[in-house]
Amino acid sequence: MPVGTAATVKGVAVPQLAATGAEMVLANTYHLHLQPGEAVVAEAGGLHRFMGWQGPLLTDSGGYQVFSLGAINRIDDEGVTFRSPRDGARIALTPERAMAIQMALGADVAMAFDQCPPWPASESVVAEACRRTHAWLERCVAAHARPDQALFGIVQGGCYPALREESARRVAAFDLPGIAVGGVSVGEPVEEMHRIVRQLGPLLPEARPHYLMGVGSLREMAVAVAQGFDLFDCVLPTRLGRHGAALVGGERWNLRNARFRHDHTPLDPGCPCLACRQHSRAYLHHLIRTEEMLGCTLLSLHNLTTLLRFTTAMARAISEGNFSEAFAPWEQDSPAAHTWAACG
């Protein structure tokens, strides 16, 4: 899922987004609550109509942003109180409020309100966050009353296997249509994330979609898909694009680099995106050097297309029964650029 924080994937128009191969898009409840406010989105007929995206949409619960971005006043079992970065107003977010906001936004999938502890955090802090996350999930389930919207629970537990196992068991016990793993991609070493994914994969209910939150790098997605994960989101492709970086052959290239000044070949000859079909590395270098918006847009389109070609290729390999062979090099932390052949 490309990330459309404020009901727009930054710098990308809806037809361009569709052309990247994107099917499902994520939007941020925290940001949309602050601006324009869920009432405006509801008036418009919901998030699909408001942002003009007809495909599936998911909203996060706002919890992650409150904990990572907000000026928090208080966290207790009731919920979280923080100051709006826009006008300093006190805002209280509770499981019930998070559900009400997401029901008003009207995405296809809403996420439970959870407490995501920072990394590193002691076992007792993470245990407390787990306890709260499970209690809040019960309240989310009770408050969620929109039958046309799915609610996903979130597994927490940090880097503590016993807490992860208990959280997976407790969240899976709710009869919800999907299950997410949070508290990854929060600064922990990548090996730690792999370990969590390999531990949890077999523990999650096979029939329900698994969503690994905040993860979107190629190898980590391959590792997680091998463990049964289905959904990912990541700001990386658009954030890198805005900073002049392109994902090519599994590497990050800085298009500002002088080595591209005279390079009139396509960014990635095998890529079907607008940047690669219609422009050269020298042109993209020029756009980034002159700080032209179009440079950010074209690199964002390329990076989104690259990630979505990768996930599409994994889906195809699974349906053709050869995922293990085609994507084994990615899973094994080995240099895997040669498996780009699988991404057609």
Place this chain on the structure above:
Amino acid sequence: MPVGTAATVKGVAVPQLAATGAEMVLANTYHLHLQPGEAVVAEAGGLHRFMGWQGPLLTDSGGYQVFSLGAINRIDDEGVTFRSPRDGARIALTPERAMAIQMALGADVAMAFDQCPPWPASESVVAEACRRTHAWLERCVAAHARPDQALFGIVQGGCYPALREESARRVAAFDLPGIAVGGVSVGEPVEEMHRIVRQLGPLLPEARPHYLMGVGSLREMAVAVAQGFDLFDCVLPTRLGRHGAALVGGERWNLRNARFRHDHTPLDPGCPCLACRQHSRAYLHHLIRTEEMLGCTLLSLHNLTTLLRFTTAMARAISEGNFSEAFAPWEQDSPAAHTWAACG
């Protein structure tokens, strides 16, 4: 002609630009000379290939930017010396150099190197700029050696009718495929511009395209088309778009205004652009308020589409023989919003 200063119409991808109805695009010699440099563009196979625009392209001569943006060291009959704003390097621009740069850029139309005096300027200053402009035109014609590229001469003369008349006569005397009027839209009152256009229209050779430089507001284009002008360029549609303003029904609307917060209707229901077809005023307001790039792109697309619908409607009215009736209200400085019917 939408303005693509640095070989990109700001914030607009090439397929989006084509969808606005744009046929011909202007790029700035001054900016492209500084970055990436005409050698890079020539290596790429010329400006069309470099920027991915297959339609006609025109480059200005760089003169206007040197006089308006540059830190000028010296102007004399030989040319202009200025300091590069990028690295402080001394750059000399002469008629021969301006031709060499534009030949390397390879647009379909190159412009003569002229001296555009500021407004206001005394008659003697403008007379001196005219004398130099005519002398430089002779050197441009001698230096221009690319038969697949048209060279247009530029009429100067400020607000002085006798100087304008003499300049028109001198420039028309060269056997060039097009003729431009410069030194308008440089700060003079709009009535002054109308007077210049009405004076020069009948004096310019009818068979050759007339280009009114730097003009792109609706009424001024209608006034000029009535006098036989064919080509215009203006940064206004994209500059307004980047600042959150939309051209609707002949007015400028500031989409940041709170009155749009709950307005879920299309920006302009009659407009076929992406912003109007797929989004609402409330969404555009939200994008501008949150400073999302997409807001700038969508408003730029709308403003370009609006201006190009207007010029297309004028072209159609001319070919159908009813320009005078359909566009009379625009020519007469009267409120003309009702003539939007003519723009289909």
